[in-house]
Amino acid sequence: MAKIEIGVGFSKNPDIEEAVKEASVKLRSEIFSPKIDLCLIFFNFSEREIKKLFFNIKRILNPSLTIGFSLPLLIAEEEIFSKGLILVSFSNTEVTGGCSHLTGNILEEAEKFIWRLLRVAKGKKREFFLCFANFSQAPLDFLRGLERGLGRSFPLVGMFSWKEVNPSSCFLLYNEEVLKEGIVGALFLDNLEIFSGIDSGFSPLGREAKIDSFSKDTIYRIDGFPAIEFYKNYFGEKVKESSEYFQRVSLRYPLGFKFENFPNYIISSPIKLNPDGSLKLLKEVLSTEVRITIPLREKLINSVEGMVKKAKVKNPRIAIFFDSFVRYKFLKFFYTSQLRALKNALGDVPLVGGISFYHLGLLSSLDLDLGHFIGENSFSLLLLREK
Amino acid sequence: MEFFKPILSSNVSLFLLLNSLGAIILLALFALKKIDKIKKLEKEIRRLENNLKEMDEQAKIIVKTDSELSMIQEELDRKVTTLLALQRLSQNLTSSLDEEKLFLGIREDLISDLGFSSCLIVLKKQDSLMVKFSLEIEEDFKKLLISREGLDFLEFLSKRRIISYKELSSEFIYLKEKSGLKSFLASSIQAKEAPLGFLILGNKFSEEIPGGAKETVEIFSTQLAQSLESISLFEELYNSQRELEDRVKERTRSLQEALEKIEKISRLKSEFVSAVSHEFRTPLTSIKGYASLLVQEKFGALPGEVKLRLQRINQQADILVNMINELLDIARIESGRTKIEIQKIDLVELIKRVRDYFYPQLKEKNLQLILNLPSSLFIEVDKSLIERAFINLLSNAIKFTPQNRNIQVNLKKEDNFVEVSVKDQGVGIPPQDLENIFKEFYRAENPLQKETKGTGLGLSLVRNIIKAHKGEIWAESKLGEGSNFIFRLPLTQNN
Numbered sequence: 008m009a010k011i012e013i014g015v016g017f018s019k020n021p022d023i024e025e026a027v028k029e030a031s032v033k034l035r036s037e038i039f040s041p042k043i044d045l046c047l048i049f050f051n052f053s054e055r056e057i058k059k060l061f062f063n064i065k066r067i068l069n070p071s072l073t074i075g076f077s078l079p080l081l082i083a084e085e086e087i088f089s090k091g092l093i094l095v096s097f098s099n100t101e102v103t104g105g106c107s108h109l110t111g112n113i114l115e116e117a118e119k120f121i122w123r124l125l126r127v128a129k130g131k132k133r134e135f136f137l138c139f140a141n142f143s144q145a146p147l148d149f150l151r152g153l154e155r156g157l158g159r160s161f162p163l164v165g166m167f168s169w170k171e172v173n174p175s176s177c178f179l180l181y182n183e184e185v186l187k188e189g190i191v192g193a194l195f196l197d198n199l200e201i202f203s204g205i206d207s208g209f210s211p212l213g214r215e216a217k218i219d220s221f222s223k224d225t226i227y228r229i230d231g232f233p234a235i236e237f238y239k240n241y242f243g244e245k246v247k248e249s250s251e252y253f254q255r256v257s258l259r260y261p262l263g264f265k266f267e268n269f270p271n272y273i274i275s276s277p278i279k280l281n282p283d284g285s286l287k288l289l290k291e292v293l294s295t296e297v298r299i300t301i302p303l304r305e306k307l308i309n310s311v312e313g314m315v316k317k318a319k320v321k322n323p324r325i326a327i328f329f330d331s332f333v334r335y336k337f338l339k340f341f342y343t344s345q346l347r348a349l350k351n352a353l354g355d356v357p358l359v360g361g362i363s364f365y366h367l368g369l370l371s372s373l374d375l376d377l378g379h380f381i382g383e384n385s386f387s388l389l390l391l392r393e394k
Numbered sequence: 395m396e397f398f399k400p401i402l403s404s405n406v407s408l409f410l411l412l413n414s415l416g417a418i419i420l421l422a423l424f425a426l427k428k429i430d431k432i433k434k435l436e437k438e439i440r441r442l443e444n445n446l447k448e449m450d451e452q453a454k455i456i457v458k459t460d461s462e463l464s465m466i467q468e469e470l471d472r473k474v475t476t477l478l479a480l481q482r483l484s485q486n487l488t489s490s491l492d493e494e495k496l497f498l499g500i501r502e503d504l505i506s507d508l509g510f511s512s513c514l515i516v517l518k519k520q521d522s523l524m525v526k527f528s529l530e531i532e533e534d535f536k537k538l539l540i541s542r543e544g545l546d547f548l549e550f551l552s553k554r555r556i557i558s559y560k561e562l563s564s565e566f567i568y569l570k571e572k573s574g575l576k577s578f579l580a581s582s583i584q585a586k587e588a589p590l591g592f593l594i595l596g597n598k599f600s601e602e603i604p605g606g607a608k609e610t611v612e613i614f615s616t617q618l619a620q621s622l623e624s625i626s627l628f629e630e631l632y633n634s635q636r637e638l639e640d641r642v643k644e645r646t647r648s649l650q651e652a653l654e655k656i657e658k659i660s661r662l663k664s665e666f667v668s669a670v671s672h673e674f675r676t677p678l679t680s681i682k683g684y685a686s687l688l689v690q691e692k693f694g695a696l697p698g699e700v701k702l703r704l705q706r707i708n709q710q711a712d713i714l715v716n717m718i719n720e721l722l723d724i725a726r727i728e729s730g731r732t733k734i735e736i737q738k739i740d741l742v743e744l745i746k747r748v749r750d751y752f753y754p755q756l757k758e759k760n761l762q763l764i765l766n767l768p769s770s771l772f773i774e775v776d777k778s779l780i781e782r783a784f785i786n787l788l789s790n791a792i793k794f795t796p797q798n799r800n801i802q803v804n805l806k807k808e809d810n811f812v813e814v815s816v817k818d819q820g821v822g823i824p825p826q827d828l829e830n831i832f833k834e835f836y837r838a839e840n841p842l843q844k845e846t847k848g849t850g851l852g853l854s855l856v857r858n859i860i861k862a863h864k865g866e867i868w869a870e871s872k873l874g875e876g877s878n879f880i881f882r883l884p885l886t887q888n889n
Contacts, residue, residue, distance in 0.1 A: 021501060053502060089503035176530075213453030214446055240450075241457045259464060260457060299453070301460060337464075339471050 011197065011393040012098040013324045014038040015357040017083040019091040023056045024063060030094045031067035040098035043068050045193055047137075048075030049361045050092035054178055054185065060092075061183045068096065072104045074191040075180030076139035076166060078361035080335065082328055085346045085358075093359045095325065103127045104193040106181035109142040114152040117190065121156025124194045131196045135162035135203070137389075138192030138367070141177045143170035146289055146365060146381055147224055149190075153367075159378035164203050164389045165192070165367040166329050198394040202320040205368040207274045207334070207385040208310030209300035211263045213241065218295040224288045225281070226262075229297065233284025234277075241299055246280075253280050258333055261384055262286075263300035264293040273370070274300050276333075276384055289365075290381045302337040308345045314388050315352035323390035326353050328360035333384035335362045356390075469605075472509065476610055479507030483614060487621040491628045496621060497527040505529055508614070509604050510595040512575055515618070516544060517583070517591035523548070526591075530598060532574045539594075551582040552589040556608050556615070559596075576601045579608060581615040583622065590622050660728070668725040671718040678718065682711040720851040723782075724834065727858040734776045734862055736887045741812060742767045744777065745803060748784050752792060759797045766804040773812055774887045775863055783859040786852040787816040787879050794820035794877070807885075811865075815880040822873040831869060832857040856881075863887065 016034030018026040046068055052060070057077075064073060083093050105127075107120035125133075136157060142149060146169050157163060168177040170188075179186040216237055219228040226234040238246045238256060246253045263272030273293055277286035311328075328349065338345055350358055368387040370380035486499025497515065505513045512530040516523050516539055523540040539547065547566055551557070559570045559578050570578075578596025582589040593615045595607075685708040687693065689701065696704065726732040749763055756763055791801045799819040806813050823831060834854045860867045860881045871877035 051503070090501060212456060214450045241454050242461065256461070259461070299457065301457065336468075340474070 009040065009099040011100050011199065011324070012038045012040050012096075013357075013391070014043075014096040014098070015083075015094070015325065015359055017081070017091065017093040017359065019086075019088045021090045023052045023059045023092075026052075026092050027060050027063040028067070030092055031063060034094050034096055035067060038096060038098055043070040043096045043098050044072065044100045045097040045102045045104065046070035046073045047095040047097075047193075048073065048092060048180060049078050049081055049095075049359070050075060051078060051081060051090055052092070054176060057178060057180070057185060060180075064094075065183075068094070070096065072102065072193065073180060073182050074104055074106075074139065074193055075178075076191070076361075076363075077176070077178045078166070078363050079332065080362040082330070082346065082358070082360040082362065085343060085350050087342055087346065087362075093361075095327070095359055100199070101131070101196040102193050103196065104181070104191070106179065106184065106186060106189055106191040108186065108189040109140060109144070109149070110188050113142055113144040114148040114155075117149050117152025118155040120190055120192070121153055124192065125156060128194055128196050133161070134195040134197060134199045135164065135201050136192060136194050138163070138165035138167075138190055139179055140165065140167035140190040141170070141179055141186070142167070142188055142190075147291070150290075150367065150379055150381055154379055160369070162201055162203055162369050163367055163379050164327070164329070164369065164387055166361070166363040167365050167367065168363060169365055200320055200392050200394045202318040202323070202388070202390040203369045204314045204317060204388050205370060205380055205382055205385050206271060206310045206314050207261075207300075207382070208302070208307035209261060209263065209272070209274050209384070210303050210306050211265075211272050211298040212301045213299050215265065215296055215298050218292065218297060221292040221295075224291050225285050226277075226288070226292055227283070227285045234286040235280055235284040237297075237299075238277075238286075247284075250280060254278075257286075258384065259337070260299050260301055262288075262297045265296040265298065266294055272298065272300055273380075274384060278383075289383050302334070304338060304341055307334060307338055308341070308348050311345055311349045311386060311388070312352045314386075315349065315390075318388070318390050320390045320392055323353075323356050323392045325391050326356050326358045326360075327389040327391070328358060328386065329366040329389075330360065330362045330386040331366065331382060331384050332362055332364050334386060472604065473606065475507045476509060476606065479504045480610060480613055480617075483508075484617050487617050488624075490621075491625055493526075493622070493625050496625065500527050500529075502529055505595070508595065508610055509597075509607060511598045512578070512594075512596045514539070514594040515583075515591065516540060516548075516593075517622070518545075518548065518589065521545075523591070531594075535573050538569075538572055547580075548582065548589055548592050551580055551592050552584065554582075555584065556581040556612055558603055558608070574598070577603050579603060579611045581611050583615050583619045585619050585623050590619055593618065664725040664728045667721050671721045671725070675715070675718050675722075678711060678714055682708065682715060685711055717851060720855050724851060724855050724858055727855075727862055732779075732862070734779065736774050737777060738772050738774050739777050739780075741771045741773050741775075741780075741805060741814070742769065744781055745784065745805065745814075748781060748788060749803075751785065752788055755792050756801075759792065759795070761792060761795055761797070762800045764800055764802045766802065768805065768807070771805060771807060771812060773883060773885055775883060779859045779862070780883075783856040783881070784814075784816075786856045790852060790879075791816050791818035791820065791877075794818060796820070808882075810885050811882045812885060813880060813882045815878050817876065817878040819876040822875055823869065823871040823877050824873060825871075828869055828871060832867070 014034040014037040016030035016032070016037070018029035018033075020026040020029055046064065048060070048064070050057070050060070064070070079089070081088055081091055081093055103124055105120065105124050107116055107123075109116050121136075136153075138153070140149065146167065149167070153163065177187075179189055179191045181191045216230045218226055218234075219231060221227060228234060229237040235247055238253070238260075241260070242252075242256050246256055257277045261274040261276040263274050265272055275288045275290055275293065278289050279287040281287060315326075326349075335342055346358070364383065366382050366385070366387045368380050368382055368385075370378060483500065483504050486501075486504075487496060490496045490499060500513065500515070505511075513527065514525065514529075514531045514536065515527040517526050523544045525536050525540060528536060538544065547569070550563065550566060554561075557580055559573075559575070559580075562569060573594075573596065575596035575598055577600060578594050580592060580594045583591045583593055593611065595611055595614070685704055688696065689704045689708050691701070723732070745765065745767060749765065752763070755761075788801070788803070795801055795818040801819070802815075802817040804813075804815045804817070832853050834851055857867055860883065863883050864887065865881055865883040867879065867881040869877055869879050
């Protein structure tokens with residue numbers, strides 16, 4: 008098979024038709040192959056506008072498979088913008104894609120979706136799975152559904168929007184279909200070398216505490232007391248009295264889980280305070296040793312540079328960067344400093360991505376056999392090149 | 395042996411006792427040492443515990459400070475974001491003078507940066523309302539607000555300017571429920587004279603209206619009103635300009651038609667004058683010939699009185715012949731029937747030759763003709779026509795200059811032109827006559843004018859000759875001081 012080609016084009020034009028033309032023409036000029044096997048689209052246009060996108064994508068690029076995801080903020084090179092679109096094309100790449108609605112039993116629907124893809128890819132070597140989703144049910148069920156199909160250690164990268172926390176309009180594209188609640192994904196079956204890493208850059212603070220009892224995604228007791236006491240210790244009675252204040256605090260000061268022989272804390276924000284004082288997380292309890300963590304600007308920025316340095320893929324062809332809205336909120340006007348740092352570390356490698364509320368990643372890339380990971384206040388970096 | 399048994403036994407006992415005592419002492423010493431060590435360790439543990447507590451206390455202080463700072467930071471960020479969004483909205487609103495394009499500048503992300511999820515802009519057009527922009531607003535609510543209820547709401551808003559959903563009066567309280575929004579602010583879009591419409595900014599997911607939101611909405615609605623007023627003014631201006639342009643076009647067209655008519659009349663007039671003059675000239679030549687013969691008494695001697703009258707007839711016939719000739723020349727030049735024969739001549743030589751023609755008249759009135767001429771100046775002209783023009787100008791100068799004065803002829807070259815001026819010290823021309831003196835049969839009002847004879851066609855002929863050479867002529871004059879006739883001719887006559 009011919010050499011894999013990856014093309015990138017983006018436009019900040021607020022007029023969707025012009026934006027598609029600009030980005031498509033730029034992308035087309037970068038690649039030699041006439042055939043595009045997959046076109047990824049990250050965009051920020053309304054549902055009304057999005058229908059105008061297909062004609063020019065078809066006319067200029069005519070990809071075999073199109074998958075897209077609307078994002079509140081887009082990242083291209085050192086820029087972050089709220090209106091426009093990013094196109095990424097893969098040529099000479101064997102890839103299979105699909106879509107599914109996620110409105111019923113989300114665990115089963117996600118699992119079935121993966122099985123359908125795997126059936127198409129039967130007998131072929133699978134490299135990694137890239138997916139985007141938008142749903143209103145428990146994210147952990149969604150992740151378990153994917154894991155049942157893919158296995159716990161299969162490379163998985165993606166972004167999703169959970170309607171309970173992000174009720175704003177989010178759309179998915181699959182070829183010329185627009186999905187409001189569902190999943191779209193592409194399973195890469197080619198000789199691609201990937202690096203997928205997750206980190207947050209949050210710094211641990213205060214004493215280490217021990218989780219005495221927990222189940223799945225709920226922490227009941229820390230250091231012999233109801234889990235909320237751990238937060239009360241730092242932030243006072245108000246965390247118990249005001250759910251709004253608790254959510255604010257837990258977002259800014261998430262729990263950091265400690266692992267033996269691993270320098271970084273893996274963080275998770277409690278999303279709910281139960282009446283018995285237990286704390287519900289978005290993901291499973293990862294270890295029993297926890298500390299409070301704090302976002303320090305410099306450390307947040309350094310963490311993305313560190314991730315690139317840690318990557319084992321040399322001379323990648325593209326870097327796809329998914330960041331969380333929480334990190335964006337904390338960096339805000341310094342966000343471009345992070346992108347500059349990331350771009351400096353990457354060199355000439357094209358950088359694209361976006362900011363969403365949640366993203367999925369393979370935690371085992373951090374040398375921990377912990378399976379997949381939902382990051383609500385982390386970032387994911389995906390580096391790709393042909394083997 | 396038996397004797398030593400008790401002694402031995404007591405010694406052993408003592409030995410054992412002593413040993414035990416020693417061991418106890420050693421143990422006690424060891425225990426004391428250990429206790430001391432334990433105490434030290436306990437002390438160290440307590441110290442470490444205190445350090446840890448202290449560190450934890452410090453962590454609490456750090457977290458508390460960071461939390462407070464982050465709240466301030468977030469508030470600042472929110473305000474900066476709002477201000478930036480307002481600035482961008484303002485830029486977008488002022489960059490268009492087209493109402494349809496104006497609303498394209500109100501982008502979803504900017505509304506979101508203002509701190510709202512939903513936006514509705516309704517404008518009043520004549521007696522009805524129209525939705526001009528909507529973001530995340532339910533269709534039923536839109537329909538409701540462009541109905542009669544919308545007009546009532548606009549009237550209510552125009553008195554209150556900006557209100558939150560909590561400040562709705564009882565008659566409009568139902569709007570909160572119908573809106574599908576958890577919170578909103580409504581403002582009239584107030585122009586100087588009357589409200590142009592209203593604006594609603596709201597949130598679908600939050601009941602809280604952030605601090606400063608009212609001010610934000612006020613700035614937004616004021617900006618919107620100003621832009622809409624600018625557009626309206628521009629439209630008015632544009633329409634009146636269009637109207638003016640149409641009127642100018644119409645006027646130009648009618649002027650063009652009038653000009654064409656005038657040109658046609660002028661042509662007919664020239665043709666008529668030419669034809670009539672031609673017809674006049676033949677009999678006049680006969681009259682003039684016979685009169686001349688009679689005056690010369692070729693047909694016999696004449697009584698003195700008769701001869702005098704005949705001399706007058708002869709003189710008047712001369713004037714009439716001159717007038718007809720000039721009229722014919724003007725008509726020919728105007729109609730383009732005069733063939734202009736361009737040749738390169740020395741203008742200095744021509745002027746000197748003309749001066750010689752006038753030698754008797756100059757002498758008769760004792761006038762001094764001063765020529766300021768270069769040694770030579772070559773120019774492409776029709777020699778006979780330019781000579782004619784120059785004769786006319788010099789003739790006029792001599793005619794209107796009293797005795798013993800000067801007449802100056804100046805000639806100079808300027809770029810691609812020559813400029814000739816004939817300056818007299820005559821009676822001068824009144825300012826109101828200056829612009830008319832080149833018209834046919836026009837004679838300026840001055841006392842000398844009545845005394846001097848002329849056809850009123852000489853200067854008109856000069857102007858036509860100069861025009862035929864792509865030149866220009868004008869006069870400058872001061873009453874009582876004299877006149878200066880200046881003409882400019884191009885050095886070459888291309889085509």
